[in-house]
Amino acid sequence: MLRFTMTLQEQEMSSSTSAEVADNKPRSRSQRTISVGENNNQVNRKASTHQDQGERKLIGIDGKWYDITTFIPHHPGGDIIKHFIGRDATAVFHSFHERDVLKHRKPVGDFELDEDPATEAFRQLQKFFIENGYFETSMLWYAGKFAITFCLLALSFLCVIASEKWYVHYLGAFFLASFWHQCGFFMHDFMHTQGFHKAKIDRWLGTFFGTVCLGVSGSWWREEHFSHHALTNTVNPETKWSDPQAHEAIFAQNERLFPLHNSLFEYYAIKVQHITFLPTCILFGRVAIILDSFREEKNVREWVAFVIHWTWICLLLSFLPSWYECLVFYSMAAIFEGVLHIQLLISHYCKPFYLENDICTTQNWYRMQVISNINIVNPVWMDWFHGGLNFHIEHHLFPLMPRHNYRKANKHVKHVCKELGITFDECTWSEAVIRTIQHLKKMSTHFSLNPN
Structure with a gap:
């Protein structure tokens, strides 16, 4: 009470x-x-x-x-x-x-609460992490990451400028996609203020890596992403609100999302969602998120950043010999970068959904974060590819923690989950993809426009 x-x-x-x-x-x-x-x-x-x-x-x-x-x-x-x-x-x-x-x-009143033991356990764990430097950023680590990332961009320009071979040009598209891929992770880091832990500086860097480098509005993405973090896999059927990064018109990965879909187009799309999931992410992921950010963004700073982004993209494409090669080059880069959009979804799509009214009321927030996420098991040398998303549970519990500390934080989070009896879900990349597709297929068979 x-x-x-x-x-x-x-x-x-x-x-x-x-x-x-x-x-x-x-x-x-x-x-x-x-x-x-x-x-x-x-x-x-x-x-x-x-x-x-x-x-x-x-x-x-x-x-x-x-x-x-x-x-x-x-x-x-x-x-x-x-x-x-x-x-x-x-x-x-x-x-x-x-x-x-x-x-x-200043507070205006007090309340007393019989807390779930998970709240105190994770608060103590957060205190331990703070006292032992887990929230401190290694600028040397970031300097190395920046150097490698901008080398990828330089290689993309080099492939286009220094060679007339078409296959070398398209190798440049791969390097461009890799650059975008890593910049997406930097946008994620800085919008969470993991860099300097100063909102203004980190937001400017988030805009630079997100809008200028990646081409996706950093500010628009940040607001959606914060909603996703606070109310992960959450839906409110009465207001038609849902976690903005866990709901698409063509996917219904949980029964609680069914009331949000009511058109014939959505019906047919959901019936084949297990077939279209991977192709949609790879082929249309980049285009879709760019269009969304264009449509929603109203910040002048972000639009200036958009202009800068498309200026350097056009400069790169101008070195190609024909419009056809420009189209193929950019399309290939967008498709290669589509892998990122798979990474963004497989950590949540086959996990439970919650009603908004239950969050921080009948459903403990810390438990919800662990249960709503999947960790990806991979060797250390593959951490660069996942950009911290392989430690999704740690990230959702402690989003201010720099990603280079997730691996050493992992064992402590696992221990607390074991003590609390919370299932710590982790699997390989391929297993996560398979589980997601199987779950989408199951949901497609249950979906109906008229559940009665």
């Missing part, structure tokens, strides 16, 4: 009713209470509804309620904060933020 008590000055009570919650009436002795359901920390419908309709929006962190009413439009992580109004967001908050973020914010 979670219960919130807010003590207010008498003058505030007489001049404002914006904080009325639960029964919408002032309590005696200047107290108002939000009751939160008896099932773990589930906010009761009456309190939650009032918070949605009233002026004051509260979010729970470390046993304290914070008023975020005026902060919501300025939240650096975007609108995802709205999904945690009226909830205990302690776990997700500490996974995304440095420890001193709240030092200038």
Whole structure:
């Protein structure tokens, strides 16, 4: 049973009713209470509804309620904060933020919660990681990665400029795809502030590697990705909202996504999704994500970065002898880079989905993160290929941790999961792909436009 008590000055009570919650009436002795359901920390419908309709929006962190009413439009992580109004967001908050973020914010009340042991276990593990330097970035490691990555771009230009052989040109397309592939990982790292742990610097670098180098809007991707992290494999059938990076119009990988698909086109696409999954990722993955970011992006800085991206792409293509070779070259690079889009999906697509109302209420956030992810087992020398996505469980639990520390963090996360009785799912790349396809086939047989 979670219960919130807010003590207010008498003058505030007489001049404002914006904080009325639960029964919408002032309590005696200047107290108002939000009751939160008896099932773990589930906010009761009456309190939650009032918070949605009233002026004051509260979010729970470390046993304290914070008023975020005026902060919501300025939240650096975007609108995802709205999904945690009226909830205990302690776990997700500490996974995304440095420890001193709240030092200038005063709580407006307290709550008590009988916590799931997973919360304390992973909080202690995070403390251990911080104290032992797991969140510290190796700039030497990144310098080496940058050097190798930009050598790939240089090789692409060299293949196009220094040779007239068509097969050498197309080898350049492979190097270009490899450059994009690695830049996607850098965008991911810096948008999570894994580099300098300073939001402004890291976001600029994220835009550089994402928008300028890869050609995908870094800011648009960041907001979608943060929603994906906070509410992994989560859906709300009532509002038609779902984890934006786990839902596509042509795929329905879980029964809880079925209500979001209601067209005849989607029906036929889902019926063959196990057949089209790999070809779609490889052939259309890059084009689709570029078009999505074009359509959604409104930031002027990102559009300037888009112009820079297409300027250097056109410069590279200008060295090719014909329009035909330009088309083939870019298409081949896009197809090679399509492997990245498979990597992005196989860690989640065959895992359970959750209802939004259950997250941070009846479903513990840390448990959800472990259960919603698959780790890819591979030798150390293949870590460059996966860009940290092979340690997806560690990354989702501790997204601020630099990826070069995931491997040594792995054994500690496994140990905690074993102690808590949480299944730690890991398999090889090929097994993950096969499991995903088999799961998509199973879902395709269950899907119907009229489930009744």
